[in-house]
Amino acid sequence: MSALPPDAPRLHAILSFLDKQIADNEAVGIYLRLQRDAVRQAIARAEVQQSSPQAPQQPSPAVLRASTSSRRQGSTGFSVEQQPRALGPEPVRIHTDDCGHGGMKHPISAHDARAALIDPQVEACPFCRPDDVLGLDLD
Structure with a gap:
């Protein structure tokens, strides 16, 4: 997947789109679920970054597992x-x-x-x- 936008509203829109596509098209459902998980992780990072921009960013355990x-x-x-x-x-x-x-x-x-x-x-x-x-x- 190409680079995701940094702001939560657009990430939520992408997440909604992916959820609808998963429901409508089960043939590629596995791939879309993986993309949805990546978007959810990006949302979590974006929301943490927006809430405390000066704090050093520590990735969550879920992000660490997914990035392996x-x-x-x-x-x-x-x-x-x-x-x-x-x-x-x-x-x-x-x-x-x-x-x-x-x-x-x-x-x-x-x-x-x-x-x-x-x-x-x-x-x-x-x-x-x-x-x-x-x-x-x-x-």
């Missing part, structure tokens, strides 16, 4: 990547969390990865094969 981009060695987590496309909706690709292929990814649970991979509009990465790791036969 890599998992512990040997983790069996998964991630979701939205594929860029010129026209139409962007397809979603699921990876194992240690996969080096693809662009910007967001961590998801094994349950969410399994649910997403059942959707015909969602792809499994052909390199890390998360469907094999989860024991799914998608062919």
Whole structure:
């Protein structure tokens, strides 16, 4: 997701839009939920910054957990990547969390990865094969 605006009113508008999109379009619901969580974290940071601009900013535990981009060695987590496309909706690709292929990814649970991979509009990465790791036969 591109840079979010710093003020809470616009962040709340974005959050409302994402909540409506999640309700209307479950095919990309997993990706939208991840974006919604990022917006909520940005709202929290913006509201803290607006309430005390002179105080040094200490990130909350939730922000620290969300900002961790890599998992512990040997983790069996998964991630979701939205594929860029010129026209139409962007397809979603699921990876194992240690996969080096693809662009910007967001961590998801094994349950969410399994649910997403059942959707015909969602792809499994052909390199890390998360469907094999989860024991799914998608062919």
